[in-house]
Amino acid sequence: MNIESSDDLAVSRRSLLSAAVVGAMGTLGGVLPRSAHASPIVLPPLPYGESALDPVISANTLSFHYGKHHMAYVTNLNKLVAGTEFADLPLEKIVQATAGKSDKLAVFNNAAQAWNHTFYWNSLRPAGAGEPPAKLKQLMESSFGSVDACKKELATAATAQFGSGWAWLILDDGKLKVIRTANADTPLTSAARPLLTIDVWEHAYYLDYQNRRADYVNAVLDKLVNWEFAAQNIG
Ligand code: MN
Secondary structure: OOOHHHHHHHHHHHHHHHHHHHHHHHHHOOOOOHHHHOOOOOOOOOOOOOOOOOOOOOHHHHHHHHHHHHHHHHHHHHHHHOOOOOOOOOHHHHHHHHOOOHHHHHHHHHHHHHHHHHHHHHHEOOOOOOOOOHHHHHHHHHHHOOHHHHHHHHHHHHHHOOOOEEEEEEEEOOEEEEEEEEOOOOHHHOOOEEEEEEEOOHHHOHHHHOOOHHHHHHHHHHHHEOHHHHHHHHO
């Protein structure tokens, strides 16, 4: 899957491994402990400051959502994969290798949530929305009729998702589609290409909007949605 964040994650993993090796050499005189060979998944930095999406999404929400929820998925994943066949795999491969396997559900859930959240942060930007880049706009028009119709599909999917989950804009066989997934499920495990997502777990909006999910979704689509990121993911 050709996704910008894949490279970021890979770089982060390498950086962390290097830091671990340097740290180990510094304290152990160049003798590497076995643990230095592990490559933990790291929490990528937010692409903006915690208050950058205010007032649509408050710094308080981002602090908990990124600093607690997203971090917990990464921390739990590293605990679950330590010493297993997944320990040295990139995040995307862990998601794909555990999808649909009932005995690997905890690994899948934490890995997919770690990946989905990084994709979500990049799906938003301060002073977002506006006119989509030309190639994305053309696909929106050929697939939905107009940019507004595409936004309406996304809003409907995001508000209609029953319980926790995600709304996605995907590219499937040359055509844009809007889908929704429950809990940790992700189009990363399908043949389609994810372009953009909106998190509709309650932790994404409850501090700011309480039960008014539609207000959160519409504000994201009108003010924060990162069409440039979606266009980059078309490839
Ligand atoms: Mn979330």
